[in-house]
Structure formats: C-alpha cells, structure tokens
Amino acid sequence: MKILLVEDDLALSDVVSFTLRRAGFEVIPAYDGAAAIAAWEASQPALVVLDLNLPKQDGFTVCRHIRSQSQTPIIILSVRSGDDVIVRALELGADDYIVKPFSPAQLVARIRAVLRRAGASAASGVLERGGWTLDPARHEVRWVGGEPVHLTGLETRLLEALMLNAGAVLTADALIQAVWGVEGGSRTMLKQLVYRLRAKLEAAGGGEIIETVPGVGYAFPA
Amino acid sequence: MKILLVEDDLALSDVVSFTLRRAGFEVIPAYDGAAAIAAWEASQPALVVLDLNLPKQDGFTVCRHIRSQSQTPIIILSVRSGDDVIVRALELGADDYIVKPFSPAQLVARIRAVLRRAGASAASGVLERGGWTLDPARHEVRWVGGEPVHLTGLETRLLEALMLNAGAVLTADALIQAVWGVEGGSRTMLKQLVYRLRAKLEAAGGGEIIETVPGVGYAFPA
DNA sequence: CAAACTTGTTACCAAACTGTTACCACTTGA
DNA sequence: TCAAGTGGTAACAGTTTGGTAACAAGTTTG
The missing domain is CATH 1.10.10.10 (Winged helix-like DNA-binding domain superfamily/Winged helix DNA-binding domain)
Incomplete structure (x- = not known):
C-alpha cells in the first residue's frame, strides 16, 4: 500500500519513512508542494501524509488540489496547533490532523484508522x-x-x-x-x-x- | 443526524451538547458505560463521541462492544495523551482520538471529517x-x-x-x-x-x- | 484541413423572492 | 373618547434565480 509522505524536514521525513516502511507501507517521499502534486499524480498513493509548512506551495494548496480531484485520504502534520488552522484543514477535506511533535506509533495507528474507514466506503470508483x-x-x-x-x-x-x-x-x-x-x-x-x-x-x-x-x-x- | 455523547462530566457534556446541537446534530447524552451501550442500541446513532474514563464500564469496553456489532464511527475524548493509550484506542477501532482540553469547534470539524469519510452525508439539521x-x-x-x-x-x-x-x-x-x-x-x-x-x-x-x-x-x- | 465536440459567454423570459407602501382592525392608555 | 401603537392583510414593483437558446473560440478527431 503506497503512502505519499510530503515533509520538507529531511531528518523527520527519514524517521517517518522508516517507521512506515517497518509497518508495511511503501513510502513515496516528496519535499515540497510542487513535487508533492507531481508525485501524487504519478503514483496514485492510497493515502497522503502532508506537512502544512512547505516550500513552493503550502500544504493547504496541495490539500485543496488533491481533494478537488479525488477522495484520497489526507493526514495533516503540523507544528501549528491553533484551532482555526485545524478546523480549516479538516473542512478542506483532510481526514486527520496531527500536531508535532508526535510519535511514529501514533501516526501509524492513525493512518490505519483512516485507511480502515476509507476502505470501507471506497470502491472501484464506479x-x-x-x-x-x-x-x-x-x-x-x-x-x-x-x-x-x-x-x-x-x-x-x-x-x-x-x-x-x-x-x-x-x-x-x-x-x-x-x-x-x-x-x-x-x-x-x-x-x-x-x-x-x-x-x-x-x-x-x-x-x-x-x-x-x-x-x-x-x-x-x- | 444523531450523535451519542458519552461523557460523565455533566458540565462538559452540556457544553459539548450545546455546540453539537448548534451545528445541526441531534445529541443523545449518556453518562456512564452501561447507559452508553443501552442508548447506542436503542437509538442507533450515526456517530459516537466517547469519553474513555467512565463509571460502570470504561470507554475501551464500550468501544469494543460497539465495534463488535457495527461500523458506527467512534471518536474518543480523553485527558490521557499517552501514546500507548491513543494507539490502543485507534487499534480497537476508534476513528479519532481527541485530547482534552479541546475546543468545540475542532470537535465539530473532526466529527464532520469522520462522517464524511464514513460515507454519511454531513449533519442534516432536520x-x-x-x-x-x-x-x-x-x-x-x-x-x-x-x-x-x-x-x-x-x-x-x-x-x-x-x-x-x-x-x-x-x-x-x-x-x-x-x-x-x-x-x-x-x-x-x-x-x-x-x-x-x-x-x-x-x-x-x-x-x-x-x-x-x-x-x-x-x-x-x- | 474539415467536421465534430467541448466549453465559456451572452441574452431572454418566466417565475419566484423580497422590500415597500398602504389600509384596516384592535388594543392601550391618557 | 380619542390618539398612538401593534399586528394582519393586500397589492405592487424591482431584483434575483433558473431554464433555455444561440453563438464563438478552442480542441479533438477523422
């Protein structure tokens, strides 16, 4: 199962990648907004883990773009814990919002929860x-x-x-x-x-x- | 759209109820684990908001019970922010986990996100x-x-x-x-x-x- | 290239919606 | 008793909304 990981902090990206791979996912990393959209279109991941604070295009833009074209589940990562930001992200179509710092184990658990829920209702698209x-x-x-x-x-x-x-x-x-x-x-x-x-x-x-x-x-x- | 709110703190329950009602949901309150299960069976809510720390039966038990019988989305509320607890709750089938204290607006946004993903159309407001x-x-x-x-x-x-x-x-x-x-x-x-x-x-x-x-x-x- | 298709634009009409004014009946209190 | 205020009813006009049509620019296809 492919996961697109959009995170510009290299060290963090590596740690998360490692955890996700060990949990059995295939990880496609992207390091800025533009690359994220390109990678999303190219690889059609089952889920996107998205940092809000990105170079090139910010996370909101990426989120909106993906949501306008598909139902791919999106989990937001961010240091920002303000209510307005969280509410806005969720209203934009994000499925979950995790505030940094977070534990890898929790991320995996939340990914599984979202995928479980998405899988239940998703279908071939027909x-x-x-x-x-x-x-x-x-x-x-x-x-x-x-x-x-x-x-x-x-x-x-x-x-x-x-x-x-x-x-x-x-x-x-x-x-x-x-x-x-x-x-x-x-x-x-x-x-x-x-x-x-x-x-x-x-x-x-x-x-x-x-x-x-x-x-x-x-x-x-x- | 009916939401079962399981929360033993009366004051908090009232605040949350008020917010949810204003957001267009119909709220069914329950104040302990046993009542929660009874209310869930009787009213078949579209979603359950569940405090972990309850009299009679704790939240995990309620969560497991509901999960064993249906796919009803469950959002956990708790003061406990330990990773193991969160992971355990999510693995038990919860859809989201919100750490107290939280803002009503965020709760509503997360409820909508989960409902959207669960395939239900948002709050009807009827x-x-x-x-x-x-x-x-x-x-x-x-x-x-x-x-x-x-x-x-x-x-x-x-x-x-x-x-x-x-x-x-x-x-x-x-x-x-x-x-x-x-x-x-x-x-x-x-x-x-x-x-x-x-x-x-x-x-x-x-x-x-x-x-x-x-x-x-x-x-x-x- | 020419034909067909897709998409955006403008226009028109009928219906519905909304704000305004007017009038009447009734109540209230000096 | 009368004047003022409140509430119900009615008619009217300006605006908005929704459906339809025709057309042009751009694109795709044969």
Missing part, C-alpha cells in the same frame, strides 16, 4: 445510485438495462459530486468548487452544465434526475 | 417539533403524512429560529437578527415574513402554527 451507474474513469453513465452514454469531463465531475452525495443538497458554490476547483466556475456556467447534463440523462432513459432546490442548489435523489 | 419536520438544507417543511412544502430562504431561517426554540417566545428583534443578520431587517419585513410563512404552513396542513405574543414577539408551540 457509483450506483437509483438505477444509474456512473463510471467516472470512462466518462460514462448508464441507466439500468440501457446503453452507456458518454459525458464530457465537466459533466462527469458534476454528476460524480451529486451521486457521491445522493440525497443531500449541494449548494451551487460547493458544486462549482467540485467541478472547476477553487478558482474558476460561475453560477452561469453551472446552470449551463446542469442543463446539458440533464439533457443527456433524460435522453438516456430515466425521468426526473437532478433535483433543483430553489435558492440552494441541486440534489441527486437518494 | 428539526422535528410537534408534527412538523423542517429540513433547512432543502428549504422544506412537512406536516406529518403530508407533502413537503417549499420555503424561501428567509422563511426557512425564520422557521428554523422558531423551531430551535420551540416553546419559547422570541422577541421581534431576536428574530430579525436571526433572519437578516446584524444589519438589515425591520418590524415591517418581519410582519410580512410571518404572514407569508403562516400562509404556507396553513396551506400545508396543520392548524395554528406560529403564535403571536402581542408586544413581544412570536413563538412556535412546544
């Missing part, structure tokens, strides 16, 4: 909700018994966000962020995208698909 | 009071057995404030602040809003809904 099957890797949706329909990249990300949270209402802003990332996107574009996606889904079979919750956002029926 | 069910996220109210009625954003906030304090009288100023924030809002607008909200609620089923307390404000019947 989502099945109420008759629809979405394969994000292939950019395809299918209605039960129907033919697969091709989606564009943006449409796929939108539908994935909605199906991942089936039954819940996602605000326009949340969806914009899920589709276009932190920068970019707008209400207008979201409107367009929903319109286009609905057209494809309706053409593919099922009836009412994406619910509008006026003044709030959209929801995929549970 | 309020049920005397036959009415309000889902603030969807801007919908429903009378028992009836169809959901759509509310506007302002109406939702008003009804939410009233239902959160069901049985109590809220002054006009308090309501204005709850709906429009610190700036903005006026008696006239509140009058209008109450009128419109009542119209929708009456059309939806139930009889007398929002009580007027002349010269003071409004109340939602307990």
Whole structure:
C-alpha cells in the first residue's frame, strides 16, 4: 500500500519513512508542494501524509488540489496547533490532523484508522445510485438495462459530486468548487452544465434526475 | 443526524451538547458505560463521541462492544495523551482520538471529517417539533403524512429560529437578527415574513402554527 | 484541413423572492 | 373618547434565480 509522505524536514521525513516502511507501507517521499502534486499524480498513493509548512506551495494548496480531484485520504502534520488552522484543514477535506511533535506509533495507528474507514466506503470508483451507474474513469453513465452514454469531463465531475452525495443538497458554490476547483466556475456556467447534463440523462432513459432546490442548489435523489 | 455523547462530566457534556446541537446534530447524552451501550442500541446513532474514563464500564469496553456489532464511527475524548493509550484506542477501532482540553469547534470539524469519510452525508439539521419536520438544507417543511412544502430562504431561517426554540417566545428583534443578520431587517419585513410563512404552513396542513405574543414577539408551540 | 465536440459567454423570459407602501382592525392608555 | 401603537392583510414593483437558446473560440478527431 503506497503512502505519499510530503515533509520538507529531511531528518523527520527519514524517521517517518522508516517507521512506515517497518509497518508495511511503501513510502513515496516528496519535499515540497510542487513535487508533492507531481508525485501524487504519478503514483496514485492510497493515502497522503502532508506537512502544512512547505516550500513552493503550502500544504493547504496541495490539500485543496488533491481533494478537488479525488477522495484520497489526507493526514495533516503540523507544528501549528491553533484551532482555526485545524478546523480549516479538516473542512478542506483532510481526514486527520496531527500536531508535532508526535510519535511514529501514533501516526501509524492513525493512518490505519483512516485507511480502515476509507476502505470501507471506497470502491472501484464506479457509483450506483437509483438505477444509474456512473463510471467516472470512462466518462460514462448508464441507466439500468440501457446503453452507456458518454459525458464530457465537466459533466462527469458534476454528476460524480451529486451521486457521491445522493440525497443531500449541494449548494451551487460547493458544486462549482467540485467541478472547476477553487478558482474558476460561475453560477452561469453551472446552470449551463446542469442543463446539458440533464439533457443527456433524460435522453438516456430515466425521468426526473437532478433535483433543483430553489435558492440552494441541486440534489441527486437518494 | 444523531450523535451519542458519552461523557460523565455533566458540565462538559452540556457544553459539548450545546455546540453539537448548534451545528445541526441531534445529541443523545449518556453518562456512564452501561447507559452508553443501552442508548447506542436503542437509538442507533450515526456517530459516537466517547469519553474513555467512565463509571460502570470504561470507554475501551464500550468501544469494543460497539465495534463488535457495527461500523458506527467512534471518536474518543480523553485527558490521557499517552501514546500507548491513543494507539490502543485507534487499534480497537476508534476513528479519532481527541485530547482534552479541546475546543468545540475542532470537535465539530473532526466529527464532520469522520462522517464524511464514513460515507454519511454531513449533519442534516432536520428539526422535528410537534408534527412538523423542517429540513433547512432543502428549504422544506412537512406536516406529518403530508407533502413537503417549499420555503424561501428567509422563511426557512425564520422557521428554523422558531423551531430551535420551540416553546419559547422570541422577541421581534431576536428574530430579525436571526433572519437578516446584524444589519438589515425591520418590524415591517418581519410582519410580512410571518404572514407569508403562516400562509404556507396553513396551506400545508396543520392548524395554528406560529403564535403571536402581542408586544413581544412570536413563538412556535412546544 | 474539415467536421465534430467541448466549453465559456451572452441574452431572454418566466417565475419566484423580497422590500415597500398602504389600509384596516384592535388594543392601550391618557 | 380619542390618539398612538401593534399586528394582519393586500397589492405592487424591482431584483434575483433558473431554464433555455444561440453563438464563438478552442480542441479533438477523422
């Protein structure tokens, strides 16, 4: 199981690497933010251990980038123990936050806990909700018994966000962020995208698909 | 979303309860290990916040018991910050371990992180009071057995404030602040809003809904 | 290269939302 | 009894929101 370890302090990185390897993980080290993103894309690790204080790009940026593209579990390491920082990191999608100094044993235990939890809900990436099957890797949706329909990249990300949270209402802003990332996107574009996606889904079979919750956002029926 | 809070320190339990409720969770308190297990079985919470140091049965026992029967996420609270204790708790199946003293905000953030990872959608915030069910996220109210009625954003906030304090009288100023924030809002607008909200609620089923307390404000019947 | 597709942009319309003003009934207290 | 204040109702207009359409620039594909 591959773990991406993003830590610029060489000595600490080595110690942690050693511990993780002894615990049976394969460790991919990265020493700054830019390298971290590159390594993440290249190696597709099962989990990321991320120092907040990094050269090139700080940990928040890396965290946001990874979260905008996948559900890979992220554990933050940091000397900063301020509440606002911790809350912000967790809200950004981090799974755990460990304050330095920490013990290697605890890190391993927390990694196992997060992986256990992630493994339970993670899957191949294929989502099945109420008759629809979405394969994000292939950019395809299918209605039960129907033919697969091709989606564009943006449409796929939108539908994935909605199906991942089936039954819940996602605000326009949340969806914009899920589709276009932190920068970019707008209400207008979201409107367009929903319109286009609905057209494809309706053409593919099922009836009412994406619910509008006026003044709030959209929801995929549970 | 129901959270079982197992904490024998009454004062702390109350503080945490308050915070969690304000964050939109429904809190079920338990004050010792035996009660915790009973409450867990009875109420099937979405997550358990568990103090380690308990009368009757200690936290480890409770944790093991719950883990042996379900995947319900568990977050441990404890004054003990020893590594061995933390590692042991995590290996026993806990999802997170928070060392006292902690801040309520961080607890909420960690609860959300664990719930997110566990696949549950975040706190729903649904309020049920005397036959009415309000889902603030969807801007919908429903009378028992009836169809959901759509509310506007302002109406939702008003009804939410009233239902959160069901049985109590809220002054006009308090309501204005709850709906429009610190700036903005006026008696006239509140009058209008109450009128419109009542119209929708009456059309939806139930009889007398929002009580007027002349010269003071409004109340939602307990 | 040309055709097809993807994406962002602008525009328009209908519906919904919100603030404002006005009017009436009722209570309260001088 | 009358004036002032409070609360309910009504109508109206400006704004916002959501769905639809058409189009252009950029990209991919045959």
